[in-house]
Amino acid sequence: MTTKLVIQQPAPVMDSRVSDQWGSGICDCCEDMSQCCFGFWCCPCFACITTRDYGQALCLPLLDAFCLIPPINLAMRVSMRHRYGITDTICHDCAYASFCSLCSWYQMSSEMKRRAIPITLISSTPRQPL
Template identity: 55%
Template sequence: MSSKMVINQPGPVMYMQTSADWGSGICDCWDNKAECCFAFWCCPCFACKTTERYGEPLCLPLLEYFSGIIPAITMSMRVSMRQRYGIHGSMCNDCLCATCCNPCVWCQMSREMRRRDAAVILVNSKFT
């Protein structure tokens, strides 16, 4: 009678360590020039596209035209993104950034989504 020994090796394990800071600065728009130009020349369209990618209603940023001086939708999206990804910051800083440079904030949020939602593909090779 023969016995067969089977040894199972553990598979590859990969974990992604995320930072508690934004992946890029508010003025790092030149990381993606096409996106930067799109946000600068047509910020409402870019904001709608980014909001939809984030999982919110497409036309939500258009409500910003009724919010007055402080861009409430941009600020609330930034706060929501900080909470979702565990990014440190304050509502005061979010308000200041959203008010002073709205297109730059939308570009930063788009870059952050792309960075954080990157699919990780593990390849497991078997020797036979």
């Protein structure tokens, strides 16, 4: 008589809540005080880290200091809208990049954290051997 041992691993399940809007408003920087303080006291460092986390060159935002409309902030907002399917206008992106630069960087950082899809295992209760 032979015994058959069957082992099944639980399959990963991804739960995604996709939205076509920004996850936070342009003035919602007080939701995460540590990021808010970091961005306020050292905006260039915060922008560089956000850019690196997005997958771009670390020091790219430092080029924004030389222009009237910060091109890197604007380009990142447009890229993020396209990547996440957020409906907004280039006019809003231009205005936020020009007049609310710190808030814009915070909004993008917050959006990346909100859009990260964690993998949750279900049915992971171990079975007793037969």
